[in-house]
Amino acid sequence: MSEISKEYIFRKYYKQFCHYAWQITKDAILAEDIVQDAFVSYFDQEEKIYDQETAIKNFLYTAIRFTALKKIRNEQTVERYWLKNKFEEASDTQIEVDIIRSEVITHIFETMKYMPNSCKEIFRLGYLEGFTNLEIAEMENISVNTVKTQKQRALKILKTKLNPEFFMLFLLLFQDVDYF
Amino acid sequence: MQHTNQRISDLIKKFLFKKTTPEEDGELMHWKKLDRRNNDLLESFKDAEKISEDMDFLKKLHTDTAWQQLQLRTKKRTSKKTLFALTAAAAAILCFALTAIWFYTQSKKVDTQIIADVTGRHVNDIRAGKEQALLILADGQEIDLMDSNATAIDQQGSSIRKEGNSINYSDAQHTRLVYNTLVVPKAGTYKIALSDGTKVWVNANTTFKFPVNFVGNERRVFIDGEAYFEVAKDAKKPFIVDFNGKMVEVLGTHFNVNTYSNQLKATLLEGAVNLHSNQQSVRIYPGQMGVISNHSIDVSKVDTAKIAAWKENEFYFKSDQLEEIMPQISRWYDIEVIYDKNYKLSTKSSLTGYVSRQANLTEVLEMLSFVSRYSFRIEGRKVYVKEKIY
CATH class of the missing domain: 2.60.120.1440 (Jelly Rolls)
Known part of the structure; x- marks a missing residue:
């Protein structure tokens, strides 16, 4: 496999892999380390892995899960024998659910990042990068009120796009922005 | 299985953004009822506080930096390898052949x-x-x-x-x-x-x-x-x-x-x-x-822990094929492994886990069978392996 497609895999999945490791370990720094290690072992064993995106992704998910569990295990008491859920063929519902969650969450994140044009920059600065309304206003050379208006617009657009059942969550996310 | 995973996560993404067709909604609802954890997963997308934590986490990730770090790590190793190759020729002179005397002793079967x-x-x-x-x-x-x-x-x-x-x-x-x-x-x-x-x-x-x-x-x-x-x-x-x-x-x-x-x-x-x-x-x-x-x-x-696990009295498998695992079991329990004629080598199922080497053979095989597509039968000192029939 060429360097480009390795980079492609990395860039495409990095965030969701980290999220997945983080779901298991609850440790942000550790999560990134685990993903790095997983990629190193993928590069090392490249020839053994079927050269197809899903296969590579599966390999990486398994590697991440395994290392993450191992790290947790090291910190906890070592079992006398083994625990059922530590000996697996990656078919367990919980594993699937964790993976799905990481994929969906990353998708939501990416979607918010690529918001409609006019609000995009403001939204990015405000939510994704954590600047306050005032800071954004200064950076963009617009008034604080304009910042607020743009955020409202972003909200409206999202409202038409989102499933009402889950809309509250996005609303809350947006309100968070105002508290920065 | 992965196909289903992919399918479900795509459905959820669409569902959250109101893009599912009624058929797809039905498919998702069916999946939701299959397992309590599936239902919990869907519900978790309503938990704004939790999602907020997720977003905070994702926000702090820098893919570019991480990619550069990874490049550095792998480059270091590649240049070391090149160095090895260069010194190899010179160092080869230092190498000398030695005749080793070997004592092979047939182990007694007890x-x-x-x-x-x-x-x-x-x-x-x-x-x-x-x-x-x-x-x-x-x-x-x-x-x-x-x-x-x-x-x-x-x-x-x-x-x-x-x-x-x-x-x-x-x-x-x-x-x-x-x-x-x-x-x-x-x-x-x-x-x-x-x-x-x-x-x-x-x-x-x-x-x-x-x-x-x-x-x-x-x-x-x-x-x-x-x-x-x-x-x-x-x-x-x-x-x-x-x-x-x-x-x-x-x-x-x-x-x-x-x-x-x-x-x-x-x-x-x-x-x-x-x-x-x-x-x-x-x-x-x-x-x-x-x-x-x-x-x-x-x-x-x-993974050195894997290599030295035997010394800690553990079997430690990590994305291993059954054919890599069975020789270890064969040596430790002194058994012969016989694969069914329909057994396919290197079918893509890698097994991962720990087992104490103190466990009896059946315990190890039960667990292997539980997590894999294989079943095992012990006869005397022979273990027969075949794929499970579903």
Whole structure:
């Protein structure tokens, strides 16, 4: 496999892999380390892995899960024998659910990042990068009120796009922005 | 399975953004009812506080930086490899061939190891391996180390005494090299301390030949099988592990050596070691494994905990194929593995997990069967493997 497609895999999945490791370990720094290690072992064993995106992704998910569990295990008491859920063929519902969650969450994140044009920059600065309304206003050379208006617009657009059942969550996310 | 995963996550993404068709909604609702955890997952997307934490986490990730870090890590290793190749030619001159003398001793099959099965799923069970070994002295005397009071006097007048699990030599006044050979059968393991203080854990089905006293300017031992070394430091006398002229040379460090597959695989846990084949030499560092085959030395990064797990009395499998796992089980339980004629090699199912090596065979097989697509049947000392019928 060429360097480009390795980079492609990395860039495409990095965030969701980290999220997945983080779901298991609850440790942000550790999560990134685990993903790095997983990629190193993928590069090392490249020839053994079927050269197809899903296969590579599966390999990486398994590697991440395994290392993450191992790290947790090291910190906890070592079992006398083994625990059922530590000996697996990656078919367990919980594993699937964790993976799905990481994929969906990353998708939501990416979607918010690529918001409609006019609000995009403001939204990015405000939510994704954590600047306050005032800071954004200064950076963009617009008034604080304009910042607020743009955020409202972003909200409206999202409202038409989102499933009402889950809309509250996005609303809350947006309100968070105002508290920065 | 992955297909379903992908399908479901795509459906959820669409659902959250109101893009699903009624059929797709139905499909998702059906999936939701399959398992409580599926339902919980969907509900979790309503939990704004939780999502907020997720977003905070994702926000702090920097893919570019991470990619650069990864590049640095892999580049470092590649340039090391190039360096190895360059020094190899020069270092090859230092290499010299050695004729090794090997003692092959057929391990005796002891069927008292077959016991009743407690799980009730097999006709019989087989006990885990244990500490056992045979020591062959230079004059051919054999000492069974299972015997707790084993003592002997060799021709040179050293008295050999077994203490606990190690062998002690006293009054060893050898001025020339006198070799003893430790033969560890299948289903056995043994720990031995050498005269320089080096500790050696010897795995099943292994022959280990060592001098009673290290005379001369090196400490050379011979291995066929697997052993873990904690070499006592002695900068003046390099410690050399020799397998048919393939060599691991160290000054003082911890490493594992495995020659089961007729290559010499050395895995380093601490310090640094040099590997020598007939043609080249390579230095490896902690976390690396060097495989010396006849014509080349390949270095790769490995999980050292996995390599040395046997010493901690554990089986540790990590994305391993069944064909990689069964030989380990075969050596430790002294069984023969027979694959069903319909068994497909390297079907893509990699198994991962820990199992204590203290467990009886049925316990290990039950667990393997539970997590894989294979079923096992024990008959005498034979284990039959076939794919499960669904």
